[in-house]
Amino acid sequence: MGAEIKIIIAAIPILPLLASVITLILGRRFFKEASFVLPVLGILISFFFSLFVLSQVLHGKTFEFDLFAWIVSDSLKVGFGFLIDSLSIMMVCMVLSLSLLIHIYSIGYMEGDPGFYRFFAYISLFTFSMLALVMSNNLLQLYLGWEAVGLCSYLLIGFWYEKKSAADAAKKAFIVNRIGDFGFALGIFLLFSAVGGLYYHQVFDNLPLIQGKTISFLGIKWSLPFLISFLLFMGAMGKSAQVPLHVWLPDAMEGPTPVSALIHAATMVTAGVFMVARLHPLYLISPGALELVALTGTFTCFMAATIAPTQFDIKRVIAYSTLSQLGYMFMACGVGAFAAGMFHLFTHAYFKALLFLAAGSVIHAFHHAPDPNDIRIMGGLRKYMPYTFFTFLIGALALSGFPGFSGFFSKEGILISAYLSPYPWGKLVWLVGVFVAFLTSFYSFRLVFVVFFGEFRGGSIFHGEKPHESPLVMVIPLMLISVGAIFAGYLDIPGFLKSTLAHEPVHPHHGEHFFQNLLALIAGLSGILVAWWVYIKNPELKELFPRKFPGIYRFLYNKWWFDEVYHEVIVKPVLFLSRRLVVGFSDLFVIEGIVNGSARVVGGIAGAFRRVHTGIVNHYAVFTLIGIIIYLLVFFYLK
């Protein structure tokens, strides 16, 4: 491995970091409207570098090296390092290509915002963090990237921090992620104590050490591989927004739309899936953990797909769809089909980013509406925003798994792998997956039909004028990404990943299992058909469900009451504990009571004695005399 390739690999994450730091420091005073230049340039160069590295990897090479030692202390040795194999270079190329296009899109979208420079600095910093995460060769650097993307997500969700809802959502995202990271950190500790190292190769080499072992933790006996995988998966649940730590993602839509596209759909939220795939040998030796991953994914997939059709906020619908699709990826991982999961991650990144950006284009047109995200004020936009409409349609088709679009290939891959998997939960996963495929295409085409078809309903907001198509700087990235959303599925990602994810139990091929493929296809198509039936053909039908089942509808509309339950069960008791018990009772009453009480006792005794101090010197002389006499008496009599 030559020094040049090392420099190139190291430059891939470092260039965006440099661009970000310089923009952050100089942007407000000097760059102003030109703040986008450096970040875009940095990412462009990084992207070309990553293509070069990709060509090397395609020749069958892998690279692993440490840049410098980070924490070195006795048995703990971790560095900043890179592991470039098919899995990580796939992620790198995906992240950089999307990030580049979204940077360009944001030039138009964020135009005139007072925080223009800040936006580009943050999003560039995010790109660095994500690259540090996926290119890492050890768990601790993964954790660094993991927390750093969380930070960028925090900063970008709260980008419009004057809005209380945005600031709240940012804080919520960070804290919920922290809860996941709590488990992740414990998992790292446990892994370290079990295998004695945090480099991936150390972990994989020492897996036989932990296989079949048990450990007692908090008074319960656990299987060691299960406990490690479970704790690490907690981190993934937070970052990839799986139940029960999913509540932050819908709220995260408070951030600017390019952020939702890049961070909360395409890249950061998939970090959990990436982590599970990266550590797949660990998960494969623990069927219990795989089952947990599969069931969590299945449940999230189902739950989010039931919520999405009831929401009216265009971004939230897509956010729930993201949750649901992330569920698919975990379902794939949970049945051992890591390559299928990564394939879906790859295609999903493009078509979901496309959907968000197209939605952003719509929101951009509606930006002076009181709530520009509300689909009830849209309608008929097909005529006014043709490019946005086509790109959104492509995204929706890909998301629904329409044949020929990227989502079709990856979703079929997951369903077939689940059907064929040797694990007993495979069939359940498959069944739910097929049903959710129906729901997915239903809610995506609900959006398409409500937003782009029918009559324009926003006349009062536009004062009789019509919304305009977005500027070219936004439309061109949209078109480029839609190319990705169509053709990403034709790449043989599973075959490419075979070198890294070689431990898979099954490798399904397209074309076999015709019946199962057909069933999934029919589910998807019928979803489109039902959406068309309900929202175009018989619009009165859409009131039917809320009227017939008000209870279920309210339950779904309020997102299964998760937020409310958390507020009552966690937030309130913690605040009660802190205000009443810790500060009010224990600190101010008990401890301060003892402290000040003892002071008062001393003060009381002193109060009795203070009468002796009359302030007249002669009295003191008398006391001195008495004291001397007593002393002499004691001295002579006790001798």
Place this chain on the structure above:
Amino acid sequence: MFKAHLLSWILWFPLLGIILVWFVPRDKVRLIKWITFLALLFDLVLSCVLLKDFNFAESGFQFVEKANWIELINAKYFLGVDGISVLFVPLSVLVSVLCVLISWDSIKYRVKEFYLCLLFTNIAMVGVFCALDLFLFYVFWEAMLIPLYLIIGIWGGPRRIYATLKFFLYTFFGSIFMFVAILYLFIKTGTFDYLELSRHSFPIEVEKLLFLGFAFAFAVKIPMWPVHTWLPDAHTEAPTAGSVILAGILIKIGAYGLLRFCLPLFPHASLYFSKLILILSVIAIIYGGLACLAQEDLKRLIAYSSVSHMGFVTLGIFSFNPVAIKGAILQMINHGIVTGALFMCVGIIYDRTKTRQISYYGGLASTMPFYAALFMIFTLASIGLPGTNGFVGEFMILLGTFLKCKAIVFFAALGVIIGAAYMLWLYQRVFFQNVSENVKNLPGLKFNEIAAVLPMVFFVFLIGLYPKVVLAFMDTSVKALLLYLK
């Protein structure tokens, strides 16, 4: 000559500043500030020489100076540093230098006395970390109280008298027990010499009592739960420089004392009481965090967060694992940097608005963007984001402790979640949301304020990304320390 007495030079150089300031008329305020600043700055240069000449491979004490002091009681002027203490000397001086900068304009009356106090504090702080004679240690230990008592009591907030009294009595009450234990050691062995004492061993029952005597004094200083209630009051009422010295150095001395004296002198008792202290540490971590959630006062909140963070330090020390102990020492330095910087930041806006109520603020990110960015960096370091120094310390402590006791780490890590919650909530209430009327027209940062805070930013990232610069100093000494506990 110079090299052999380097520690004395560092220790006593501020005395020159004291003498010079003493003879300056009290209305020549600028001259007083510059003399203090330059004296401490030169002292900082000297302590950098100390770091440069420090030999990493040597596990014992270096730069040792030994001279008879009070022959009657065999007390010696005995100085020396090893890998555990060497870093605290420059840290103390650095904190003092930055304190001069941050108080440049905010101290308005009795300026001369204030800077005399600062110089005096610096001597006592450095002395505590260098002294290897228990008697000398005790002298410096108590000497620190005097200037701080004055700093809080004269230049403090409205409830300063209550706070000083509490601060003084609390810490003095703790110290008494240590003094008794020191006297006992002297009577039994006839020496105050640390090195000689560490070779003695005592019956286990005696050792336990002696340990408790020392540990109680240190616990009050750290402060550990449940003897922490002086800290919020003292921090809150102290002027900025006082809070920074308290957070930066004073409460580190407690943890340093545990490492320097309790572990090597009373190894069996340390092992015996380790479970108790681990549990108290975890309580401190969670309790301090929960208490933070309920605070309405900026300084009080950060003071309680100190209780929580110092819980991590004691946790690391008493897990007797090399990684955790190094993490604890690192965390002491980190906490000095980060919490010191946070207090400076609070002081900066306090100087402008004269209030510490969180609800008074809002939307500062719009009016003071640069300040908001600095505060964000320290917030992140405080909640231990990877890449900042707070993470390295916390991670090493938790990892090392995990190898000893898993359940303890489970609860301690819960404290990390609470930490994120209270700091981010604080940040949101002060910096985000609508711009409050009160802070619309606040002036931006002044040069001296930027100069005081920026070095801290540098160290946050330096230690966060390349902790080796700090860890390299302690390797051999921590190894040697752990030999006592075998």
Place this chain on the structure above:
Amino acid sequence: MIPFSYYVILAITLIFIGIFGMVFRRNLIVMCACIEIVINALIVLFAAISYFHRDTTGYIVVFFLIAMAAAEAAVGLTLIVLLYKKQRAIHSEEVSELKG
């Protein structure tokens, strides 16, 4: 030759005069003088002891005591003068700053 016991009796008498003055007189200057009397009693005693024991240590103490008494008188009178300037008071009952 005057026997040793005479010196002792003189010293004891002086001491009691001094203490009597300290306790019963209210004038601060007089009280200050009474302290001097007590010190003088000690001086007499030390000188006598030294003389009868043929040991010079006592003389040395005497010199110390004389110096100390002078210093003490100076400081005490200064304080009283200052007090008088500030409060126009010379009686101990009028000065009760130290009242608890």
